[in-house]
Amino acid sequence: MNDAPPVLKALQLTKSYRVGASRLEVLRGVDVELRPGEVRALMGASGSGKSTLLNLLGLLDKPDSGKLLLNGREVQNLGRAASSRTRASSVGFVFQQFQLLPELSALENVLLPRRLLAGWNWWGRRGNERRAAREALGMVGLGKRLRHRPAQLSGGEQQRVAIARALICQPPILLADEPTGNLDRGSSEEVLELLLRLGREMRSAVLIATHDSDVSARCDSIVTMSDGLVRLAEPA
Amino acid sequence: MTLLSLGLTYFRRRPLLLFSSVAIGLGVAVLFTVLAVMNGFLVELEKSIRSFSGDAVIENRYLPSREPFRFADYQAALAQVDGVQRLEPRLGWYALVGRRGGHAVTDPRSTDLSGMMLFGVDDAFANAEGDGATATGGNGDGAVPIPMRLGRQAAQRLQLEIGDELGLITFVQGGDGRPAPLRATFRLHSLLRTGRFDQEMDTAHVPRAALANLLQRDPPFTQVLVRTTPDADPLQVAEDVETALKKAKLALPGYPRTLTWREKGGTLLKAVENQRGMLSIVFFFIVLVAAYQLVATLTLTVTEKRRDIGVLRALGATPGRIVRFFVALGMVVTVAGIGIGLVLGQWLTSNLRTVEKWISGGERIFRAEVYKFEDIPVSVDPASVTLLIAATLAAALVFSLVPALRAARLRIVDSLRKR
Numbered sequence: 001m002n003d004a005p006p007v008l009k010a011l012q013l014t015k016s017y018r019v020g021a022s023r024l025e026v027l028r029g030v031d032v033e034l035r036p037g038e039v040r041a042l043m044g045a046s047g048s049g050k051s052t053l054l055n056l057l058g059l060l061d062k063p064d065s066g067k068l069l070l071n072g073r074e075v076q077n078l079g080r081a082a083s084s085r086t087r088a089s090s091v092g093f094v095f096q097q098f099q100l101l102p103e104l105s106a107l108e109n110v111l112l113p114r115r116l117l118a119g120w121n122w123w124g125r126r127g128n129e130r131r132a133a134r135e136a137l138g139m140v141g142l143g144k145r146l147r148h149r150p151a152q153l154s155g156g157e158q159q160r161v162a163i164a165r166a167l168i169c170q171p172p173i174l175l176a177d178e179p180t181g182n183l184d185r186g187s188s189e190e191v192l193e194l195l196l197r198l199g200r201e202m203r204s205a206v207l208i209a210t211h212d213s214d215v216s217a218r219c220d221s222i223v224t225m226s227d228g229l230v231r232l233a234e235p236a
Numbered sequence: 237m238t239l240l241s242l243g244l245t246y247f248r249r250r251p252l253l254l255f256s257s258v259a260i261g262l263g264v265a266v267l268f269t270v271l272a273v274m275n276g277f278l279v280e281l282e283k284s285i286r287s288f289s290g291d292a293v294i295e296n297r298y299l300p301s302r303e304p305f306r307f308a309d310y311q312a313a314l315a316q317v318d319g320v321q322r323l324e325p326r327l328g329w330y331a332l333v334g335r336r337g338g339h340a341v342t343d344p345r346s347t348d349l350s351g352m353m354l355f356g357v358d359d360a361f362a363n364a365e366g367d368g369a370t371a372t373g374g375n376g377d378g379a380v381p382i383p384m385r386l387g388r389q390a391a392q393r394l395q396l397e398i399g400d401e402l403g404l405i406t407f408v409q410g411g412d413g414r415p416a417p418l419r420a421t422f423r424l425h426s427l428l429r430t431g432r433f434d435q436e437m438d439t440a441h442v443p444r445a446a447l448a449n450l451l452q453r454d455p456p457f458t459q460v461l462v463r464t465t466p467d468a469d470p471l472q473v474a475e476d477v478e479t480a481l482k483k484a485k486l487a488l489p490g491y492p493r494t495l496t497w498r499e500k501g502g503t504l505l506k507a508v509e510n511q512r513g514m515l516s517i518v519f520f521f522i523v524l525v526a527a528y529q530l531v532a533t534l535t536l537t538v539t540e541k542r543r544d545i546g547v548l549r550a551l552g553a554t555p556g557r558i559v560r561f562f563v564a565l566g567m568v569v570t571v572a573g574i575g576i577g578l579v580l581g582q583w584l585t586s587n588l589r590t591v592e593k594w595i596s597g598g599e600r601i602f603r604a605e606v607y608k609f610e611d612i613p614v615s616v617d618p619a620s621v622t623l624l625i626a627a628t629l630a631a632a633l634v635f636s637l638v639p640a641l642r643a644a645r646l647r648i649v650d651s652l653r654k655r
């Protein structure tokens with residue numbers, strides 16, 4: 001078991017969407033914790049609110065109520081600019097649709113988060129940053145595909161670029177929303193392998209939303225969503 | 237890799253953005269050309285006024301009851317004024333000129349007469365009979381015609397060749413104080429070329445001594461032209477001259493008055509300046525309209541790139557960063573447009589005659605009778621070009637802000653969702 005203090009802690013998060021005249025309550029008081037070096041699976045039926053929760057945890061959206069503590073600091077009420085900066089420094093995302101910028105090469109896609117984090121002193125550091133991005137692509141096995149655009153890569157390769165991009169800033173939190181959902185078995189295996197290995201190496205807190213029990217079986221712990229609530233289930 | 241290079245990639249791959257550049261470029265080119273031509277007119281106008289009427293001119297007026305001022309008086313009074321290089325006495329007189337042999341000068345109904353401003357000047361009339369000094373111009377036998385340098389356009393209108401004689405009629409004060417007609421004969425010695433159609437149409441230079449003699453004028457000058465040193469500000473010199481004249485008591489109440497070259501330029505100069513201002517405003521609207529379609533093009537780009545914006549925001553780009561990104565993209569489009577415009581404008585201004593021919597099918601649009609100058613004068617003024625660039629950038633900045641703010645307001649979760 002992992003007894004490091006949680007890097008991210010959600011307390012009684014609620015979120016509802018307005019659908020026409022009525023409200024759809026998706027999260028009804030979710031408590032969840034993520035600890036450094038631990039890989040958690042988030043399971044649940046389609047439409048149960050997994051993506052909604054991940055968006056709140058990653059500060060992409062705001063909860064209706066509840067608290068979100070990042071290293072003990074409340075972040076649920078940060079303004080748009082401050083939450084952007086927090087995302088840049090603390091959260092890495094991997095999406096089901098990869099979400100690479102089609103007009104940039106693999107290397108440039110991986111560099112993006114570094115660029116956004118750097119601000120004005122980017123120019124002096126450019127050389128180092130490029131080296132780091134090359135290494136990150138090397139770690140996901142794409143050291144020879146630096147100049148390729150997303151369209152020139154397979155789905156599995158694109159997702160590996162996305163993983164390199166998510167991890168290049170060594171974020172304490174890595175959120176993956178069905179990272180293998182668009183991949184065949186072989187690629188899924190590689191991508192999952194990378195997420196598990198690199199997440200643990202960097203001691204990131206990893207949360208992987210998935211339908212796939214083969215994926216959740218490889219994680220350290222599993223939480224499941226149903227009825228707008230999250231329950232902890234120890235792996236068998 | 238920077239966000240700017242992402243912007244450049246968008247720019248390269250979206251023909252629509254390049255069309256925007258071209259549109260801005262066309263507007264800039266037209267305004268650039270208009271400014272260059274208007275400015276050219278002003279520069280040439282200044283040059284011709286200053287060479288023709290001096291950098292400043294002193295009208296030699298005096299009260300009839302007093303002793304007239306002499307040229308030497310002016311020279312003495314102005315010897316110490318900074319920026320004055322030289323003083324030139326000039327004797328101006330109105331007359332009617334016509335071909336000799338016809339009945340122009342004797343028949344008042346003749347349409348062959350041209351009103352002419354005669355200027356008696358001191359520069360040498362080489363090869364003239366007795367360089368004019370002995371010329372009497374009288375009508376009797378043995379009279380020696382006075383040499384004349386006649387405006388080229390006037391000579392053409394009167395169909396005169398060098399060496400031809402021409403008659404002149406004017407009025408002087410007769411013995412009884414009434415105006416008395418005075419006729420004289422001149423010989424076309426050479427043509428006066430200034431490049432200005434109006435000047436070449438109605439002025440002639442003649443030897444000052446001969447003219448003074450003919451008119452029995454004393455003192456033999458009506459004006460003193462002030463030529464300034466090249467680095468002096470002529471308007472300042474004119475002011476200093478006026479002050480010096482007052483000090484030397486060469487100024488009567490209100491007279492003699494020193495006119496600056498700008499005052500000599502009169503309404504023509506002011507009209508051209510006015511026109512430059514008006515045309516700049518009118519043609520800047522073309523640039524504005526061209527820049528305005530940045531709103532449409534960038535909005536389209538924002539819609540098309542909604543997903544990229546969501547990704548950038550998810551990766552930590554602040555809303556401000558997104559605004560800057562799209563404004564920068566607008567600026568890239570605009571700078572490219574300005575570049576195109578300046579190159580095209582430069583080409584247009586240096587090939588105006590060719591362009592004029594294309595547009596009109598060989599006819600001249602800029603006719604000298606209307607535009608005063610034989611050639612279309614062109615002069616690129618760095619200050620107005622700088623202003624043009626700055627105004628274009630400012631307009632583009634404002635227009636880019638609209639779609640940029642829209643992009644920054646997008647909700648991240650919405651923009652990441654698959655359509």
Ligand SMILES: Nc1ncnc2c1ncn2[C@@H]1O[C@H](COP(=O)(O)OP(=O)(O)OP(=O)(O)O)[C@@H](O)[C@H]1O
Pocket residue numbers: 017018019024026044045046047048049050051052053
């Ligand atoms: N912006 C929105 N407006 C209205 N309803 C929404 C919105 N986003 C999500 N929902 C609804 O909220 C519920 C939860 O959606 P969510 O995407 O979080 O589910 P999920 O568990 O990720 O599903 P899946 O496994 O299919 O990805 C769904 O019923 C969905 O229709």
Ligand SMILES: [Mg+2]
Pocket residue numbers: 050051052177
């Ligand atoms: Mg989902």
